[in-house]
Amino acid sequence: MNWDDATDERPERLVGAAADHEDQAVEAALRPRDLGEFIGQERVRQQLDLVLRAARQRQGTADHVLLSGAPGLGKTTLSMIIAAEMGVPIRITSGPAIQHAGDLAAILSSLQEGEVLFLDEIHRMSRPAEEMLYMAMEDYRVDVVVGKGPGATAIPLELPPFTLVGATTRAGLLPPPLRDRFGFTGHMEFYAPAELEKVIRRSAGLLDVEVADDGAAEIAGRSRGTPRIANRLLRRVRDYAQVKADGVVTREIAAQALEVYEVDRRGLDRLDRAVLQALLKLFNGGPVGLSTLAVAVGEERETVEEVAEPFLVREGLLARTPRGRVATPAAWAHLGLVPPQQGSGPGQTGLFGP
Numbered sequence: 001m002n003w004d005d006a007t008d009e010r011p012e013r014l015v016g017a018a019a020d021h022e023d024q025a026v027e028a029a030l031r032p033r034d035l036g037e038f039i040g041q042e043r044v045r046q047q048l049d050l051v052l053r054a055a056r057q058r059q060g061t062a063d064h065v066l067l068s069g070a071p072g073l074g075k076t077t078l079s080m081i082i083a084a085e086m087g088v089p090i091r092i093t094s095g096p097a098i099q100h101a102g103d104l105a106a107i108l109s110s111l112q113e114g115e116v117l118f119l120d121e122i123h124r125m126s127r128p129a130e131e132m133l134y135m136a137m138e139d140y141r142v143d144v145v146v147g148k149g150p151g152a153t154a155i156p157l158e159l160p161p162f163t164l165v166g167a168t169t170r171a172g173l174l175p176p177p178l179r180d181r182f183g184f185t186g187h188m189e190f191y192a193p194a195e196l197e198k199v200i201r202r203s204a205g206l207l208d209v210e211v212a213d214d215g216a217a218e219i220a221g222r223s224r225g226t227p228r229i230a231n232r233l234l235r236r237v238r239d240y241a242q243v244k245a246d247g248v249v250t251r252e253i254a255a256q257a258l259e260v261y262e263v264d265r266r267g268l269d270r271l272d273r274a275v276l277q278a279l280l281k282l283f284n285g286g287p288v289g290l291s292t293l294a295v296a297v298g299e300e301r302e303t304v305e306e307v308a309e310p311f312l313v314r315e316g317l318l319a320r321t322p323r324g325r326v327a328t329p330a331a332w333a334h335l336g337l338v339p340p341q342q343g344s345g346p347g348q349t350g351l352f353g354p
């Protein structure tokens with residue numbers, strides 16, 4: 001699936017990948033501190049380990065690193081690990097925060113030698129800032145323009161060597177001259193359930209929550225391949241276990257809790273299921289146009305397209321075809337419905353399916 005268009009931003013969503021206020025407050029405590037603690041992403045981890053070891057052996061500065069991948073997969077965490085492994089400080093900023101080239105010049109000129117500059121959403125930087133970054137990355141130098149019009153002068157400014165860690169959800173949007181200036185590009189994949197189980201067990205340990213192995217597996221299966229969502233679901237399940245049971249997160253407790261929060265066994269929430277149900281029940285599995293589908297679920301076209309569909313497509317439940325949206329056989333099975341051509345017509349067995 002192309003998750004480049006998976007913005008998935010809807011703050012109230014329990015299964016949204018973007019960080020909400022509570023995530024921001026607790027994530028610092030849950031972040032792995034070194035590469036050894038970082039779970040999954042085997043290839044990126046091994047490659048990065050080599051890049052960092054080599055830089056340490058040379059007693060130099062690590063190459064610039066580009067991390068691409070969907071929100072919540074650990075790009076910020078990895079950038080902090082890079083700084084920690086190199087024993088240098090880290091400065092964190094983001095593309096949208098850099099409106100003018102001068103903003104970037106101010107940051108770059110105040111970096112310490114070897115410092116890591118983490119630039120989140122690097123694809124959203126302004127063009128003049130981007131051009132300044134080219135020179136800074138390559139020559140550790142920027143030209144600061146002083147004055148305006150014919151009297152404007154460019155004053156060259158030497159910078160200390162630094163490591164830029166750029167993060168993007170949309171590697172395809174980066175101009176090639178910028179992409180080419182990174183010595184290493186790591187592409188972050190969605191996590192396998194077994195990896196998410198490890199994330200959950202580790203976080204549970206840090207949060208002092210008792211989680212049975214099958215409890216961790218139950219949460220992992222509903223976490224959409226994303227550690228941020230796994231950690232968030234764990235917190236909601238912990239609340240439920242504390243209020244409704246003896247505090248221990250078993251499979252049964254996790255399943256009950258997440259049913260209360262309307263996150264089903266595949267990680268679909270109410271909106272996702274509403275889209276699927278409309279597609280199956282009202283339009284016999286499609287094809288149906290996006291606008292019609294959106295009206296049927298009472299949502300904006302953009303909400304269906306950008307919030308619900310990316311995950312449904314990734315899960316192989318819905319296909320976007322030139323003739324419209326089409327449900328796959330897995331969608332019928334997931335909602336416990338029978339496709340019309342194979343049986344007597346739609347019939348629901350329950351919201352959460354078999």
Ligand SMILES: Nc1ncnc2c1ncn2[C@@H]1O[C@H](COP(=O)(O)OP(=O)(O)OP(=O)(O)O)[C@@H](O)[C@H]1O
Nearest residue numbers: 027030031038039071072073074075076077227228
């Ligand atoms: N490999 C991992 N092992 C353990 N925990 C992880 C891992 N990756 C991410 N996490 C946890 O998931 C949370 C989100 O990670 P992080 O903020 O690094 O994601 P991100 O990719 O930078 O997201 P965004 O693109 O929204 O900034 C953090 O709390 C972190 O502890």
